[in-house]
Amino acid sequence: MKPQPESPTLPPNPLPADRRKFLTATLASVLGASALARQAGTVQADDPAATAPSAGQGAAKEPLMSVHDDSMQWPPGWVGKEEIVMLLYPGFTALDLFGPHHMFVLMMGAKVHLAAKTLDSVLTDTGIEVRPTIAFEDCPQAPTILFVPGGTGGTLDAAKDDATRKFVANRGSRADFVTSVCTGSVLLGAAGLLDGYKATSHWITRDLLSEFGATPVDERVVIDRNRITGAGVTSGLDFGLKLVQDLRNDEYAAAVQLFAEYDPQPPIDQGSVAKADPQISGLLMHMHEPFRQMVRDLKNVQ
Amino acid sequence: MKPQPESPTLPPNPLPADRRKFLTATLASVLGASALARQAGTVQADDPAATAPSAGQGAAKEPLMSVHDDSMQWPPGWVGKEEIVMLLYPGFTALDLFGPHHMFVLMMGAKVHLAAKTLDSVLTDTGIEVRPTIAFEDCPQAPTILFVPGGTGGTLDAAKDDATRKFVANRGSRADFVTSVCTGSVLLGAAGLLDGYKATSHWITRDLLSEFGATPVDERVVIDRNRITGAGVTSGLDFGLKLVQDLRNDEYAAAVQLFAEYDPQPPIDQGSVAKADPQISGLLMHMHEPFRQMVRDLKNVQ
Numbered sequence: 237m238k239p240q241p242e243s244p245t246l247p248p249n250p251l252p253a254d255r256r257k258f259l260t261a262t263l264a265s266v267l268g269a270s271a272l273a274r275q276a277g278t279v280q281a282d283d284p285a286a287t288a289p290s291a292g293q294g295a296a297k298e299p300l301m302s303v304h305d306d307s308m309q310w311p312p313g314w315v316g317k318e319e320i321v322m323l324l325y326p327g328f329t330a331l332d333l334f335g336p337h338h339m340f341v342l343m344m345g346a347k348v349h350l351a352a353k354t355l356d357s358v359l360t361d362t363g364i365e366v367r368p369t370i371a372f373e374d375c376p377q378a379p380t381i382l383f384v385p386g387g388t389g390g391t392l393d394a395a396k397d398d399a400t401r402k403f404v405a406n407r408g409s410r411a412d413f414v415t416s417v418c419t420g421s422v423l424l425g426a427a428g429l430l431d432g433y434k435a436t437s438h439w440i441t442r443d444l445l446s447e448f449g450a451t452p453v454d455e456r457v458v459i460d461r462n463r464i465t466g467a468g469v470t471s472g473l474d475f476g477l478k479l480v481q482d483l484r485n486d487e488y489a490a491a492v493q494l495f496a497e498y499d500p501q502p503p504i505d506q507g508s509v510a511k512a513d514p515q516i517s518g519l520l521m522h523m524h525e526p527f528r529q530m531v532r533d534l535k536n537v538q
Numbered sequence: 539m540k541p542q543p544e545s546p547t548l549p550p551n552p553l554p555a556d557r558r559k560f561l562t563a564t565l566a567s568v569l570g571a572s573a574l575a576r577q578a579g580t581v582q583a584d585d586p587a588a589t590a591p592s593a594g595q596g597a598a599k600e601p602l603m604s605v606h607d608d609s610m611q612w613p614p615g616w617v618g619k620e621e622i623v624m625l626l627y628p629g630f631t632a633l634d635l636f637g638p639h640h641m642f643v644l645m646m647g648a649k650v651h652l653a654a655k656t657l658d659s660v661l662t663d664t665g666i667e668v669r670p671t672i673a674f675e676d677c678p679q680a681p682t683i684l685f686v687p688g689g690t691g692g693t694l695d696a697a698k699d700d701a702t703r704k705f706v707a708n709r710g711s712r713a714d715f716v717t718s719v720c721t722g723s724v725l726l727g728a729a730g731l732l733d734g735y736k737a738t739s740h741w742i743t744r745d746l747l748s749e750f751g752a753t754p755v756d757e758r759v760v761i762d763r764n765r766i767t768g769a770g771v772t773s774g775l776d777f778g779l780k781l782v783q784d785l786r787n788d789e790y791a792a793a794v795q796l797f798a799e800y801d802p803q804p805p806i807d808q809g810s811v812a813k814a815d816p817q818i819s820g821l822l823m824h825m826h827e828p829f830r831q832m833v834r835d836l837k838n839v840q
Contacts (some may be wrong), residue, residue: 331640331798334666338633338771341664348665357659357669362643363650364636365669367659418799439799456803468799469640470775478805490808491818496633497720497741497770499809500802501758503780506792507801516793 316483318346318380321407323420324368325352325400327390330360331469332417336383339476342492343484351375353399361387372403378410381479386418386438386469388527395426395534405429417466417475419531421445424465426534434460438468439509439517440524447535470507473498618785620648620682623709625722626670627654627702629692632662633771634719638685641778644794645786653677655701663689674705680712683781688720688740688771690829697728697836707731719768719777721833723747726767728836736762740770741811741819742826749837772809775800 320340322333340348352358352368359365384404387394394400405427408414416424421437424430425448435450436442436458445452457475458465466475477498481489506512622642624635642650654660654670661667686706689696696702707729710716718726723739726732727750737752738744738760747754759777760767768777779800783791808814 329640330636334632334636337666338631338664350666362640363671364639364652365671367667367669369665369667456801457805467801468797470798470800470802473772473775474803474805481805486806487815487818489806490815491822493804493806493809494811494814494819495770495822496772497809498772498804499758499769499813500772500804501776502795502800502802503759503776503783504788504791504795505801507795507799509796511801512796513789513792516789517796520793520797 315345316343316380318343318483319376319378320346320348320381320383321351321370321375321379321411322348322383323352323385323394323400323404323423324350324358324366325387325390325394325397326358327361327393328358328385328387329418329469330362330364330366332385332387332420332472333383335470335472336417336466336476336479338496339473339480339492340381342495343480343488346380349375349379351403353403361390372399375403375407377407378412379407380411380483381413381415382407382411384416384420384423385472386416386420386422388419391419391423392527392530392534395423396537401427401537411462413462413464413479415464415466415475415479417472418468421450421465422448422531422534424448424463425450426537428538430463430465433463434458435463435465436467437465440468440521441528441531442467444528444531447532473500617647618645618682620645620785621678621680622648622650622683622685623653623672623677623681623713624650624685625654625687625696625702625706625725626652626660626668627689627692627696627699628660629663629695630660630687630689631720631771632664632666632668634687634689634722634774635685637772637774638719638768638778638781640798641775641782641794642683644797645782645790648682651677651681653705655705663692674701677705677709679709680714681709682713682785683715683717684709684713686718686722686725687774688718688722688724690721693721693725694829694832694836697725698839703729703839713764715764715766715781717766717768717777717781719774720770723752723767724750724833724836726750726765727752728839730840732765732767735765736760737765737767738769739767742770742823743830743833744769746830746833749834775802 322337337348340346349370350366350368351370351372353372355368355371357365357367382404404423408424408427408429414424414429418438419441421430421435422441422444425445430445431449433450434453435445436453436455437445442452442454456467456471457478464475464479466472477489477493480492509517624639639650642648651672652668652670653672653674655674657670657673659667659669684706706725710726710729710731716726716731720740721743723732723737724743724746727747732747733751735752736755737747738755738757739747744754744756758769758773759780766777766781768774779791779795782794811819
């Protein structure tokens, strides 16, 4: 990409020319700007950014997840070849998965798979119908990350489903990182993957992880060796960004965070049991006692 | 649902019996616990919670978005009949939409539509293929909320696409609330819906809203009369929760926030231009100058 004229409203860019060229090419690839630049005719053919796959409207055929270019010379920490397997099952909670998914697909070079038993669309518990990108049998045998989202009844059914539970146990046994958000950790537990590990879950099921041999921990993201588990639903954003930071570096994670404008400002502040009205948290917990019992029963499923 | 035995680890529930029964039934319906309770055989037929539609695995056929029960006597603020229209177009940014979607579907009684030109699946800019639930021509004429997600090249194409832009302008002219997250406000602007309004956008395009007659405001969520716009991508969570709070009440929003465990704790703190390394924000802005020029050119599309 040709240097753009400095805007009078922007600070002067203090990066050395080489560093700037590298960052520009890298971020352009990651964030899809190269395609837009090409559309506008501002990219030269000899510019590395011009060789990177495109996003934007091109994304409709060539999504960011496919970004990979072996011809580029990337400094350490700025590109990878991760194989990330994100599990889909009927009734999973959409946001559990789409939060970290947004962070993962911005890791240049990573391949992000949405894996299900078949390639048929999967209906989430909030009515979004999502198409898998890969079937279990075609999934990488030893993924970099195995990720399991949560849900309620759908998660119980997935844990009881032999094909799904065994897929999780199998890939989890060889994955570099075995991960979950929300009650996804219940499914990890039912698959035998949390025995002897510290872990977390949605606050309603967190203590029940002990049924699967885990030590429940009340933290937003819990890391114990290669097990990385997040708390309820929205923890997936913090979880995803933490993984970007660990798999790449602080600078890369900062660029992803800024591009996602992840500077949360909730209009109210009752997002944890510690902060919430005990009337509401108590009722939610009591209401879910039947669900909690069904989670306990899962320990006999294997 | 029968009263559950008090757990020794929970605080005693101080709510009066009537209030408790109401909250239990309400939250059970909203959050899908009633289906699980029925599975466990703990719900009596005369219990209002038992009459509510189910979620959980049932969600695979009967998602939460369909929750609605005219036979219930709900206190003011706890149920509504909102018709929420969320726009899908090729290359939209998935998380822009799925964040607020998670909040909207928990508003009992609300109908949440995923609207596109046709019912064919739509590929987002991060490779998630999503199926619309309704085509433009079948959409409510005067929705409670019209919501437009952002993107990059896909958003430009949507703004230039007559059918999409005119749909936005048409429903926007009669919607109770005209809303967006991220560069969705660019599409609102191109449809003529922000002229004379304060609004925000992704930080890279925020100042350009002036091209469409809007006054750009650097806030996470900007409310000007019935225009409600969010900043980049992840602002959708704050935006969605704010709308739940306004359309229902503080208590309802608190329950939704706690159930989504929305207590954000990003591992790094560079999620806004004010907080970010100026080298990274400056480069991202410079790189997007071609995109910004194409956004400016949209003012002539109408």
